[in-house]
Amino acid sequence: MRLFLLVAALAFAQKPPPPPVEEKLPGTPPEQPLAFSHKTHVTAAKLKCQDCHTMSGEGFQAGIPKESFCMGCHVAIKKESPQIQKLASFAKEKKAVPWARIYRVPDIIWFSHSVHAKDKGFACDTCHGPVGERDVLFKEKPTNMTSCMACHAAHKASNGCDFCHASQ
Numbered sequence: 001m002r003l004f005l006l007v008a009a010l011a012f013a014q015k016p017p018p019p020p021v022e023e024k025l026p027g028t029p030p031e032q033p034l035a036f037s038h039k040t041h042v043t044a045a046k047l048k049c050q051d052c053h054t055m056s057g058e059g060f061q062a063g064i065p066k067e068s069f070c071m072g073c074h075v076a077i078k079k080e081s082p083q084i085q086k087l088a089s090f091a092k093e094k095k096a097v098p099w100a101r102i103y104r105v106p107d108i109i110w111f112s113h114s115v116h117a118k119d120k121g122f123a124c125d126t127c128h129g130p131v132g133e134r135d136v137l138f139k140e141k142p143t144n145m146t147s148c149m150a151c152h153a154a155h156k157a158s159n160g161c162d163f164c165h166a167s168q
């Protein structure tokens with residue numbers, strides 16, 4: 001069994017990387033359930049990215065804040081606004097706002113926010129663009145394999161296939 005796995009791993013390692021997946025950048029902003037603006041929250045409310053995207057647990061994911069966190073301010077701020085009333089009803093029913101996702105790699109890919117943003121200190125902008133200046137988000141930076149590998153090569157990080165393709 002072990003030998004079989006080794007042979008399979010070697011065969012995988014020797015395959016040339018696939019052609020880059022086509023990614024149209026900049027992407028189109030998806031329709032969102034609430035008119036949430038990063039610009040307002042980063043400039044007017046003076047929040048830091050990590051106040052909301054806390055990289056909890058092992059920090060693989062940046063994470064999206066819970067509605068109860070938003071309500072910490074919005075029980076008072078703009079509570080008459082229809083948008084905030086919609087937010088409040090999600091919070092009251094303990095339902096997650098169904099935000100449309102923008103950046104995503106397939107589940108088979110190993111990617112850790114904590115390693116890139118905390119340990120290696122890459123700014124969020126490097127991979128997501130100037131989010132703090134945006135009212136609506138859209139995909140502005142690539143997440144395809146070629147883009148991962150280019151930065152790994154530039155920083156002498158490994159580009160072995162099983163570095164990003166977990167081979168468990």
Ligand code: HEC
Nearest residue numbers: 034035036040044045065069070073077078081083084087
């Ligand atoms: C630190 C306080 C704070 C937190 C936490 C916060 N907000 Fe806000 N939010 C604000 C401020 C300040 C404004 C701007 C109010 C204004 O225009 O006068 C705002 C505006 C908004 C608006 C626009 C409301 C309108 O009708 O103009 C929405 C929607 C909103 N926030 C959603 C959220 C969501 C969703 C979260 C959680 C992910 C959140 N907020 C967390 C302070 C906060």
Ligand code: HEC
Nearest residue numbers: 036041047048049052099100101102103124128131132137
């Ligand atoms: C008040 C909380 C709050 C703050 C502060 C905040 N965000 Fe967000 N972020 C959200 C919410 C809510 C969403 C989902 C809605 C959306 O995409 O606009 C989101 C979405 C995102 C996404 C897209 C996620 C996806 O679907 O792939 C990125 C990237 C992101 N934020 C980066 C940042 C960066 C970088 C900063 C700092 C400059 C920041 N955020 C500050 C609440 C916040």
Ligand code: HEC
Nearest residue numbers: 049053061062063103104105116117122123124126127143
């Ligand atoms: C080296 C590139 C890189 C850096 C640096 C980076 N991200 Fe990401 N981000 C990604 C990738 C790739 C994804 C898709 C991850 C997935 O699908 O598992 C993503 C997804 C997200 C998401 C969607 C939710 C999630 O956790 O998957 C948010 C929110 C986000 N990033 C915020 C941030 C914030 C805030 C920072 C800075 C503290 C940051 N990112 C730094 C590459 C990066």
Ligand code: HEC
Nearest residue numbers: 109110111115120122126143147148151152155157163164
């Ligand atoms: C901005 C540059 C940059 C980008 C973009 C980037 N990486 Fe990295 N990555 C690094 C560096 C530097 C390291 C640290 C290598 C080390 O410590 O030896 C790293 C480490 C890793 C690790 C090892 C993590 C661990 O647990 O130690 C994985 C897996 C990884 N990257 C996957 C990815 C994937 C997948 C993408 C694309 C979606 C990506 N990276 C994009 C720079 C980058």
Ligand code: HEC
Nearest residue numbers: 015016017018021105106109144145148149159160161164
């Ligand atoms: C630095 C991280 C990284 C390394 C190293 C890496 N990959 Fe990938 N690979 C990715 C990411 C991210 C994707 C998904 C791209 C996307 O979202 O479309 C991917 C996708 C793929 C796919 C699917 C292609 C497709 O059409 O979606 C194959 C096959 C693949 N990789 C093989 C390899 C092989 C073989 C190697 C070694 C030569 C390798 N990868 C090394 C990150 C990496």
